[in-house]
Amino acid sequence: MSRESALVSADWVEENLDTPNVVLVEVDEDTAAYDKNHIRNAVRIDWQDDLQDPVRRDFVSKAQFEELLGRKGIANDDIVVLYGGNNNWFASYAYWYFKLYGHQDVRLLDGGRKKWELDSRELVEEVPERAATSYTAQEQDATIRAFRDDLTAAIGVQNIVDVRSPDEYSGKLLAPAHLPQEQSQRAGHIPTAANIPWSKAANDDGTFRSDAELKELYETEGVDLSKDTIAYCRIGERSAHTWFVLHEILGVDNVKNYDGSWTEYGSLVGVPVQKGAVPGGPEGGEA
Amino acid sequence: MCSATVGGLSLEGIDVTKETVIQGTVSRDGQPVGGAYVRLLDGSGEFTAEVPTSATGQFRFFAAPGSWTLRTLAPGSTLDRQVVASQGQAVDVAVELPA
Known part of the structure; x- marks a missing residue:
C-alpha cells in the first residue's frame, strides 16, 4: 500500500x-x-x-x-x-x-x-x-486485527503504540477530554508501550503529514518499523488512524489494530498496568 | 464513546463537582459561529480533544485541572486562547474570531 x-x-x-x-x-x-x-x-x-x-x-x-x-x-x-x-x-x-x-x-x-x-x-x-x-x-483478515492475548504476549517483545493523548497515557485522564471522565477501568497504559498520539500524524486541518515526517515521527519515538507493531487507543478508532498511517501510507508490514483497546485491557484482572509518562518495564507499576 | 458531539456533551446527569469543564462560545461580529472546530491542547501544546461548535456556537470539554490552549479553526481563521481549568468550577470562554 x-x-x-x-x-x-x-x-x-x-x-x-x-x-x-x-x-x-x-x-x-x-x-x-x-x-x-x-x-x-x-x-x-x-x-x-x-x-x-x-x-x-x-x-x-x-x-x-x-x-x-x-x-x-x-x-x-x-x-x-x-x-x-x-x-x-x-x-x-x-x-x-x-x-x-x-x-x-x-x-x-x-x-x-x-x-x-x-x-x-x-x-x-x-x-x-x-x-x-x-x-x-x-x-x-487476521493479520491486521489484534486481540487481548496478542497484547499481553507483545509486552516487551513487539512495538506497542499507544496513540491516546499524553494525559490518557499517563493515567491523568480516562477518556478524551470532550467526554466525562467517570469510567470503570484502571487508568494508565500497557507496559512498554510508546506514546505517539494519533494527532502527531495529522495537521490541524485533519490531513496527514508527509511520508518523510511520518517516518521520522515513529523512528524518533523509538519504534523499530522492522518489528511487529500493535496500535491501540481507547476503543480502537484512533488507533485505526495510526494503523492507516503505518500500514497503508507508509506500507509497513505486520501492523495490527487492537480494537478492544484500553476499555478492554484496562478492565482485565491481573494484567500489568503502567502509570506515568514512561513506557515502563514488563511488570508495570507507577512512575 | 470517542466521537465529538456537536457543541460538547450536555451536563445533564453529570456530577460537575467531579469534572473539570472548559466551555464557551465562538462568535464573529457578535454572531455565533456554528460548525467551527475547537481543539483543546495540553500544557505542552499536544492535541487532547476537538469538538465542532453547535448551531449556537457552543462547545464543551471535560478536561483535568491545569493550563490548556483552545485553538479555534473556522474557514479563513485560526485563533488560540489560553485557559486555566480547575475541578468543580466550569471555565467559560468567549472566543471572538477576527472579522
Whole structure:
C-alpha cells in the first residue's frame, strides 16, 4: 500500500462526485452530522449500529457485512471513498474494517469532513438512491486485527503504540477530554508501550503529514518499523488512524489494530498496568 | 464513546463537582459561529480533544485541572486562547474570531 493508493484529495473527490463506480461513504458516530448535510452522493454507514454486533462486543459477521454493503448499494468492484468527522477517526476505523473483510479498493478522503468544511466546499441534504447489490465479503483478515492475548504476549517483545493523548497515557485522564471522565477501568497504559498520539500524524486541518515526517515521527519515538507493531487507543478508532498511517501510507508490514483497546485491557484482572509518562518495564507499576 | 458531539456533551446527569469543564462560545461580529472546530491542547501544546461548535456556537470539554490552549479553526481563521481549568468550577470562554 502507499499514499497514492490509499488516500484521495478533496479535489479528486470533487472531480469524481458523479463517477459511477466511486461510492462516497460518510462514517460518523454523530449521525446528526450526515442528516444536517454531507458531500453530494455520499451514503452513510453508522460505525456502531451498522458495524457492531448488537449484543456482544464484536464486529458484525461476514454475512451481516455482506447484507449491509448490498443494502447500501456498494459492489465488490466499486472504489469506496470513506470520510468523516473527528479527523477521520471513524472513517479510518471503517477503512480498516473494509480491509478486514477484504474490499479491494477502499480509500480515505485526506482531511475528511473538517478539511472539506474549512475549504467551504459544497455540502447537500439530499440523500442519494443507490440500487441494492449482491456483495461478497472475504473471511476476516487476521493479520491486521489484534486481540487481548496478542497484547499481553507483545509486552516487551513487539512495538506497542499507544496513540491516546499524553494525559490518557499517563493515567491523568480516562477518556478524551470532550467526554466525562467517570469510567470503570484502571487508568494508565500497557507496559512498554510508546506514546505517539494519533494527532502527531495529522495537521490541524485533519490531513496527514508527509511520508518523510511520518517516518521520522515513529523512528524518533523509538519504534523499530522492522518489528511487529500493535496500535491501540481507547476503543480502537484512533488507533485505526495510526494503523492507516503505518500500514497503508507508509506500507509497513505486520501492523495490527487492537480494537478492544484500553476499555478492554484496562478492565482485565491481573494484567500489568503502567502509570506515568514512561513506557515502563514488563511488570508495570507507577512512575 | 470517542466521537465529538456537536457543541460538547450536555451536563445533564453529570456530577460537575467531579469534572473539570472548559466551555464557551465562538462568535464573529457578535454572531455565533456554528460548525467551527475547537481543539483543546495540553500544557505542552499536544492535541487532547476537538469538538465542532453547535448551531449556537457552543462547545464543551471535560478536561483535568491545569493550563490548556483552545485553538479555534473556522474557514479563513485560526485563533488560540489560553485557559486555566480547575475541578468543580466550569471555565467559560468567549472566543471572538477576527472579522
